[in-house]
Amino acid sequence: MTKMAKIKRNYRFLDNITSADVAFEAGGETMDKLFENCAYALENVMVNRLDRVKAEKERNITVEARDADQLLFSFLHEILMLKDVERLVFSRFKVSIKRLNENRYLLKCICKGSKIDPKTHDVVVDVKGISMHRLKVGRKEGAYKAMVVVDV
């Protein structure tokens, strides 16, 4: 019997930051990978077993920001918009970030997923907003790291 492999991503949920809301920490060898992992973590707050979310609808996200923290905030926020406006949950992200100049980052992301359906998806809880509380993109021992707190 073959089982679908559970998607393994570089993020973990933190218990000691907030009891009301949800905090996660993510990592990545590059900033692109870090942002992808943050996106998976965010979707995983709302839906368990992302491997069961079929990649049948595609959307593009483009955001610009003056620094990496703001870029992450805006990127995750766009994912929430697509959840509320089009009722989409994504299980595949392909991020590409360019630093245009010192104060300008550009992110493009291809997101693949499907309409949220409680019958087939293990839905958990709605994320209301991305908080800026302790939001930080940083580098540690050659890898990129970020912590994010979201309001549920």
Add this chain to the structure above:
Amino acid sequence: MEAKRVGDLEWVIDKSFKEGMRVPIRLFGTENLIKNLDPQVYDQAANVATLPGAEKEIILMPDAHSGYGAPIGTVAAFDVNNGGIISPGMIGFDINCSVRLIKTNLTLKDVKPKLKTLVEEFFKAIPSGVGSESKVRLKEPEFKELADGGARWATERGFGKKEDLERIELNGNAEWADSGKLSKAAVKRGLNQIGTLGSGNHYLEIEHLVPENVFDDKLAKKWGLFDDQILILVHTGSRGAGHQIASDYMNSFASIMKSKYNIEVPDRELAAVPFLSDDGQDYYKAMGCGVNISFANKQIILQRVREVMSKVFKSDEDSLGIDIVYDVAHNRATLEKHEIDGENLELLVHRKGATASYYPGRKEIPKLYRQDGSPVLIGGSMQTASYLLVGSENSRQTFCSTVHGAGRMMSRHKAKEKYDGKKLKEEMIKSGIYVDTDSLSGLAEEAGGAYKDVNEVVESVDKAGISRKVAKFLPLGVIKG
């Protein structure tokens, strides 16, 4: 423990706790509750105390727990004529998240045999959960009218009746709202979510008033309660539109507060601008739209409650006596006058996870209740009791504010590890609480054991004279998103 005991149920953290604090912090609660506050609460509350215009004290309620920016369970008041600020993070993403208690003429005997059907019919009629979609389709201009008119807009369109408005805080309409201050994104995010419950700790519950749980017979009777009565409790807010209003203004305040107003905050989430600035007024007006969207949202849910019950009990809505007892928010900032050291100040009172609890006579209380004090609704966790209280004299000490719920003490992630949603559902049904949900994982996150003891939380404010107990309700049926 960081807090110094100054009374039976009162504790203080003075200004020396953290650099930059303008005012001390006062906490209310039993020793057990205060001892078990998570450590982040102190630091987050101290950050709030540094904000410009903070008056007298930052108040922490017995149900306080760490959030982001400010703890849930914080009350902070800012003198608007003295540079006092407005901060979206001090209100929260779910603007005007509130609790509505609805009474009926039915008793346990009437409802018990039909409980399962009733829960299932509610579940069908009121969309809930992640990605749920409204059955009310609105175009953008109509949505803006709703954002300006609140519950009044809803009653004019046949969702409920005019008399409902007398039993809602602010009569269901934040008159200062201006939909011109909403972003396109806020409208877009809200359009499909009117009349939906949401998820997380949002719910609709069928409640039972056991005779021994009436604490103030006279007031309970006056407000339309009776022994063995069945009531409905709804907990939800302004949905995606409200969340977007908060995000929009948090973001914009974070980028302008230093350059434009020379305001620095210890946590970006507390981004703030002076209330009396153009930017402050813009957010206040947009926040008013959040208030209206929330009250209209619940007005539509009330209409569904009336329709479902009249179908299930084969009776018309009026003879079932389905009427609001009260609807009160716990995430909002309101402009109010309070006396501080003999001076009558105009304060912007931010309540984040705290409920307004006005002592008798205050003009903020709808006429129907003004001489009694404002009704206060405390939603417990889904396996425990909920309370109806009334604002009393000592609420002068807390800028007329009280608790809002049991207060979480376990993170969602931990709760999901500890509780199994399927088992929990079976246990609840076995214990007489019929539950319906699309999300067993979400149910596990909301297990009663993840929360503080609501009875102890409520006893604290009752004994402290902030709000007195009127009645307590036990859940019979739960619809969770």
